[in-house]
Amino acid sequence: MSLQAWPLSQLLLALVIGLLCVFFLHWLRIRPHVHRVPTLLFWRIALASSRERTLFRRFRHPLAFVLSALLVASLLVALADPRTSPAIGRTRVFILDTSPSMALGADGAPSRLDLARQEIRALLGQTGLSDDTALIVALPFGARVVGFEESRAELEASLAAAAVSSGDSDLRSAFFLAAAMKGSRPDVSIVVFTDRDAVPPPEAKVESSVAVRRQGGGGGDAAIVGVFDHGMIRVRVAAYGETSPRRILLLDPASKTSVSSLEIATIPDGITDYMVSRPALCPQVLSVRLEPEDRAPMNDVGRVVLDDGLSSVPVAFAGGAATAFGSLLNSDPRIRALWAEEPGILNVRSVDSPGGSLVPGPVEVAVSSEFGSLEPWIFVAESLPAFDVEGASGARDVALVRDVRGGLPRSLARFHEETRTLEVPTGLLDGELLRRQPLVSSLALLLCRRLAGIPAKTVVVDSRLRLDFDPSPIMNSSGLLLGPQPVLWSPTNVARLEGRFGTREIAISPPLPRAPATVPSDPVPDSARPKLSPWEWLAILALLLVALDSWFVVRGRIP
């Protein structure tokens, strides 16, 4: 039961009615039975002998009234679940656009991404303890998700780590993902932070209030969207905004001995290619940066790695991914080239077999659903004779980790290609099911677990969950069936959790990096326990106090 949809006037009316009922019951209670007696002499003597109880007796009735009123008020408030920001619903999904244009801002001003971060943080500061907030960082293909079950700290960490991508973000997929995450939750607000128009596609069936917070509408911005090597380096720059920005294009050579730059007075709106001369005596260019005219060239916007050993298509990516790939290439000399022909497909070639598959042996490959993402996913192939990230041939164990920079915590999950299912240990899921239980059932579960010592996981879900993938196979441009890996994080995926108490569909979010490889030693982790709001705790406390008071009253009466 929830009174969230009630307006304040109706809540106040309900409160007044409830308090009147309490007062009436209290009046009935305190109205004593009147008895006419021949004399009060003996009663006064009896009372005088028990004078020490008089004080409590005087205060007992008002105390009972106050407790009863407190009970009614707290229950009502608990049901109403008040919040400081009435404009925002109980559940919010933030969609953060990471298009290259978001990295830019008006000259001298914070970038649009920074402004979006500030807005999100401000909204997070207004949320109540019982609110649920999710963050979808829209990437050029797919998105990174911080689900409702994640902690606030993790959400803020992900928010801080969000950086621009090398291509336009897929807001459409983000809306699909938001709709899938929304599920059957009532009163979900979707807030989109972008610098462009964002309209949820009708087929996504968002059915929620969508607010678009436009970022950086006034100035002009530009970003690198592609770098190509044709002897000279061709840099594709996209400009946005109402005014044409003034930028400097910098090429950072690996030798650090020289820097080529190209001053662009005014970047016209749209996509423009600029040709930059390769720095002398430096065949490898580490980065290409696009900087404001008056800004020191330290703000990474775009980077490019060019491998002169192959006449390959250059790969563009952004941010820390360049460092990650650089270390990867350096760590395994057999790998000479990584490139992406299109988003989601990674091609790996080695020096020894330039045209073929990967060499046998353990190899760790960092990829992303969108090649070039700031935080790529890592897949580990254990001694596979032929590993192709795209192929996904046969059942195998895949390690799912989230952040290449986070120390590579891994949790094994088993993928069955025949059934297209992925078995995930329950340790990978937290108490989302429990957390969303109504108050009464949550209390019942809590009591059951406390009294009978039943672990939460046992009560709610099976020891292993089966995730059935709903979407149709994704075809790439070549007509090939994509493997399950990118599908896992496709925003249209819906997982069906078949638990002991029923089946529930949830949106598939990336496996939780916090979960260890084994089942936690604590059978009832804190995250699995129902979380009651302070108002609910207050209501329970008031209920206990009233019960205690009633016990005193009953005990004080003569049977």
Add this chain to the structure above:
Amino acid sequence: MSVLFPAEFLHALATLRISTKRVPAGGRHAEHLARQAGPGIEFRDHRAYVPGDDLRRVDWNLYLRFRKLFLRLADDVRDLPLYLVVDLSESSSFEDPPRSRAGMQSGLMLATIANAQHDPVSVFTFGEKLGPRLLNLSGRSAIPRLLPFLESQRSLGRTDFGSAFAEFTSLPLRRGLLVVISDFLDRDGCEGVVRALEGQRHRLLLLKLIRASDRAPLFAGDSRLVDSESGSALDLCITEEVLARYLEAVAAFDHGLRTFADQRGSGFVEVDSEKDVLPQLEPLFADGVYRA
């Protein structure tokens, strides 16, 4: 016969008597031996004649024998005044049936017995002070006069033994048997009752009007008790502990009254106003006689 006093009630009293060792001098000829010898029938003694003695009481046989004048003394029998003081305060009148009804029945019973013994009966009512009264009833008309008098009485307000019996003491009454019929619920407690009665010159008989609810209150829990006389209220939660202390107070009050009666050599009888009066008073008349 009266509704208040059915005929069966009166007939049952025919065999009962009130006796006393010696009655004070004065009064009328009746059945009680007087302290002084007098012109009776039963011989008691002789004494020498002194001038002024009644010559009719000279024993002429002794004169013929001894040639001296002796007076023949005989036991004198006199009446014993019976003073019925009936409590008609509000505390005795508000219940159903009222305690005063049992009190009136008790008084009438004693008055009937006394009247049969030719003892004069005086009836006083009291509350805060003495109320209407009937004095020196005797003869055949006594009871018929007493009945409508008692039936016509109404509540006389609060109980004040001190004031009422101070007024009673001031009346010029011959010493007799004072029967106090009351619930004795004076506002000063047992001490007030004792203080008011200990100065009385009469023989005392205390009839305490009680009800079963006095020692077993029918209410419990949160209650407002209203004093029937003063109207003051007392809010309290009647717990087992409070009830125990109440019963202790009632027992202490009764003990005080009994102790006073024992010290005075007075009779003390409790009369439950919700039961028949006659069976309750029968123990007072051992062998059919109450010895005051």
